[in-house]
Amino acid sequence: MKIYNTLTGVKEDFVPMEAGKVKMYVCGPTVYDYIHIGNARPYVIFDTVRRYMEYRGLEVNYVQNFTDVDDKIINKAIKEGVDSSVISERYIAEALKDAEGLNVEPATVNPKVTEEMPEIIEMIQTLIDKGYAYEVDGSVFYDTKAFDGYGKLSGKNIDELEAGARIEVDTSKRSPMDFVLWKPKKPGEPAWSSPWGEGRPGWHIECSVMAKKYLGNTIDIHAGGEDLIFPHHENEIAQSEAANGVQFARYWMHNGFINVNNEKMSKSKGNFFTLRDIVAEVPYDVVRFFILSGHYRSPINFSRELMQAAGNGLDRIKSCAKRLDFLLENSDGALTEQESVTADESKKFRQRFEAAMDDDFNTANAVTAIFDLVKFANSKVDEGSSRGLVSTVKDELESLCGILGIRLDKKKADIDVEKIESLIEERTAAKKNKDYARADEIRQQLSDMGILIEDTRAGVRWSVM
Numbered sequence: 001m002k003i004y005n006t007l008t009g010v011k012e013d014f015v016p017m018e019a020g021k022v023k024m025y026v027c028g029p030t031v032y033d034y035i036h037i038g039n040a041r042p043y044v045i046f047d048t049v050r051r052y053m054e055y056r057g058l059e060v061n062y063v064q065n066f067t068d069v070d071d072k073i074i075n076k077a078i079k080e081g082v083d084s085s086v087i088s089e090r091y092i093a094e095a096l097k098d099a100e101g102l103n104v105e106p107a108t109v110n111p112k113v114t115e116e117m118p119e120i121i122e123m124i125q126t127l128i129d130k131g132y133a134y135e136v137d138g139s140v141f142y143d144t145k146a147f148d149g150y151g152k153l154s155g156k157n158i159d160e161l162e163a164g165a166r167i168e169v170d171t172s173k174r175s176p177m178d179f180v181l182w183k184p185k186k187p188g189e190p191a192w193s194s195p196w197g198e199g200r201p202g203w204h205i206e207c208s209v210m211a212k213k214y215l216g217n218t219i220d221i222h223a224g225g226e227d228l229i230f231p232h233h234e235n236e237i238a239q240s241e242a243a244n245g246v247q248f249a250r251y252w253m254h255n256g257f258i259n260v261n262n263e264k265m266s267k268s269k270g271n272f273f274t275l276r277d278i279v280a281e282v283p284y285d286v287v288r289f290f291i292l293s294g295h296y297r298s299p300i301n302f303s304r305e306l307m308q309a310a311g312n313g314l315d316r317i318k319s320c321a322k323r324l325d326f327l328l329e330n331s332d333g334a335l336t337e338q339e340s341v342t343a344d345e346s347k348k349f350r351q352r353f354e355a356a357m358d359d360d361f362n363t364a365n366a367v368t369a370i371f372d373l374v375k376f377a378n379s380k381v382d383e384g385s386s387r388g389l390v391s392t393v394k395d396e397l398e399s400l401c402g403i404l405g406i407r408l409d410k411k412k413a414d415i416d417v418e419k420i421e422s423l424i425e426e427r428t429a430a431k432k433n434k435d436y437a438r439a440d441e442i443r444q445q446l447s448d449m450g451i452l453i454e455d456t457r458a459g460v461r462w463s464v465m
C-alpha cells in the first residue's frame, strides 16, 4: 500500500510503526454552523482510507477533533444571546448526523478543546520551559525561529516568509511568523485559568495535544485538507516536535480543494454551501459517491450536473445489485463447470480494485473497476444462471462497494414516503405529549430505515442517508 506523503513529496510504501496497527489523526471542523462541503470531503476521503486499511487487516485508531473554542463560535453565541457551549454542542450534534448520513464510521474518539485544557496548558508550559515559546502580557507565542525544521512540510522558507509578512499592529511578537499559543481573556469570552492568567488557547495547539494524548508522541498518519498545510500543520509539527523531541507524524495526507461551478468556494462569492444545502437536493450516498469518483488529491468541482451524473452512476450500480437480488431469489443450484470460469473472471475486478486502492487510494480507478464489474454482471448473469454464480457475483459487488462505504441496500425507490410521514407525525404528537421515550424510539426506527430527520423552524425535514 502506497501513500503520497506531503512531507517527502513522493509516494511511499506504508509501513505502520507497530505491525497491524495504525495511529491516525484527522483535523476536524470548527463547530459554529452546519459542516460545509469543504468538511464533507475529508470526512469521506479519510473514512475511506480507514475502511480500506481495515479491509487489509489493519486496526485503525482514528482520532478526529472538534474545535469548540473559536471566534466564530463566540460571535454566534453573542448574536443569539447564549453561552458558546450551546452553539458548539448544537453543531457537534449536527456534524455527527451528517457524518452518519455520509456513512462515515464513528471515530475512535472525538476530543474537544474545552475538555483538554489541562493538557493544553501543560504542553504550552513545556514549550516555554524548553525555550520554544515566550510570554508577553498574558499572551504566549511560539518562537518559530527557535525551531530548526520550520517550513519543512509546506516547503516554505522562514526568512522569505518573514520578509513577505505584513507589519502587524501586534508588536508584542518577536517575529511576525510567531503564532499564538495562549490568548488573554477579553470581556464576554469563555476563559480558563492558566499560569499566564485567564485566557484561551490559540487554534494550532489543540491538535498537537490531542494527537499526543490519544495516539502518542509519534503517529503514523496525519490528515486534513490541503488548505491546512500552512500554517496549521506546519505549526503542529513545530509544537509537537519541540515539545516531544521526536518526529510527530510519519505520513502526511492532504485532500485537494473544493470548487463550486469551477470557482473557489467562498462566502463572498455566494457559492458557499453547507452539506445540508446539498442533501436537500441529492441523497447523502450520492454525495459520498461523487466525492469518491475523483482522486482525493485533485481539486473537486461541485455542480448540479456533476452531482446528477454521480447519481446516475450510483443508480446503475444499485439497479445491478437489485437485479442480482431478484435473480438470487429465483435461482438454485451450484456453479456448473462452465460457470466456474465466469465466477473466477468476476474476481478479477477485485484485483484491479485493490491495485487502484493500493496506489495512494485511487478511488476514481476503484470506482471504474466497480462499473466494469457491473457491466460484466449485466452481460454474464441472467435467468439461466445458477444460484452459485449469482451469489458469487453479487457478493463481489457488495463487498467492493462496502469497502468504499457505499451501501447498496437502501434504495430511494424503495422508500415508503407515506409510512415515513406518518411516523414523523406520530413523533411530533409524542413530543407534544412529552412522551420523549416514544419520540426517540420513532427517530431510531426511521434511522434504521435509513432516514435522517432534522427538526427545523419550518417543521421536520427528512432525507435519505
Ligand SMILES: [Zn+2]
Pocket (backbone or CB within 6 Å): 026, 027, 028, 207, 232, 236
Ligand atoms: Zn489540526
